[in-house]
Amino acid sequence: MTGTSVLQIDGLAVRYPTRGFRKPPTTVIEDVSFEVGRAETVALVGESGSGKTTIGRAVLGLTPVSGGRVVLDGRDITHLTGRARRLLSSDLQAIFQNPYGSLNPALPVGRTLAEPLLSGSTRSRHEVREHISELLRRVGLPEDAADRYPAQFSGGQxxxxxxxxxxARQPKLxxxxxxxxxxxxxxxxxxxxxxxxxxDTLGCAYLFITHDLAVVKEFAARTLVLQHGRIVEEGRSTDVCDRPQHAYTQRLVAAAPVPDPIAQRNRRDQRLAVEATS
Structure with missing residues (x-):
């Protein structure tokens, strides 16, 4: 692993047991390898069922790994469990699709933000309150948001x-x-x-899981395209989005909506042409 990498995935495999006598396990991820540099954004792109979310869950320890390694900042975390896994929270965090589902509706926002700050910390409660106020300011929310509950906010908030x-704890990834x-x-x-x-401020890296190529092109430095649990194309996001090499990536690009109706029609014709030759 290079010294500039915060995450290394090496030969990752995830397989789930299949019901039935002597049936082989179902392979979700097979032989996936890549790195994420410090303060870099790497996107995982693919259709539903391609395996991109499974990779994220494997890094977070939410899905058992069947083979390969997950290395975070030089430390093998592939099979960490219990307290050792919880101690990673200062270096590894997650943002999920449904913000309401990931927040405790019974707790005011201030309590939710205080939990990671108090965990394993020697900060006083006054210092934690000051930090919460700074966090809210940093993400564009008013200070009194700390006293409100998740249901009182819009989806974006x-x-x-x-x-x-x-x-909150300035993780590396x-x-x-x-x-x-x-x-x-x-x-x-x-x-x-x-x-x-x-x-830019904190220097954290992002592993950005999405199906939206329009977002990828503008947000991620590099993009990995997954199909059936394998990486079929990777490179700079502009290259992957503007000059896709693999037929699967070409179909994804051709299917991506654009606001211009003429361009959208051209995309549709391009997609039909790609499908006809694949």
Missing amino acids: RQRVAIARAV IICDEPTSALDVTTQAAALELLSELQ
């Missing part, structure tokens, strides 16, 4: 709360699993801008 919680797919276009753009600003 709830995602800002989730982002604040993820960056954040797994972003479709963090903007539930937001409208304007709110999505604001959330991506916020993530970029936080990356």
Whole structure:
């Protein structure tokens, strides 16, 4: 692994047992390898069922790994469990698709943000309150948001709360699993801008899981395209989006919607041509 990498995935495999006598396990991920550099954004792109979310869950320890290694900042975390896994929270965090589902509706936002700050910390409660106020300011929410509950916020505001919680301990890596797919276009753009600003300020890296190639081109430095649990194309995001080499990537690019109706029609014709030759 290079010294500039915060995450290394080496030969990752995830297989689930199959019901039935002597049936082989179902392979979800097979022989996936890549790195994420410090303060870099790498996107995992693919259709539903391609395995991109499974990779994120494997890094977070939410899915058992069948083979290969997951290395975070030089430490093998492939099979960590229990307290050892919980201690990683200062280096590894996640932002999920549904902000309401990832926040405790029974707790005010201030309590939610306080939990990661108090965990294993010697900060006083006054210092924690000051830090919460700073976090809310940093993600564009008013200070009195600390006393409100998740149901009192819009979807975009709830995602800002989730982002604040993820960056609270200034982790080295954040797994972003479709963090903007539930937001409208304007709110999505604001959330991506916020993530970029936080990356510039804090120096965190993002593993950005999405199906949206339009987002990838503008937000991620590099893109990996997954099909059936394998990487079929990788490279700079502009190259992958503008000059896709693999037929599967070409279909994804051709299927991506664009606002111009003429360009959209050309995309449709391109997609039909690709499908006819594949």
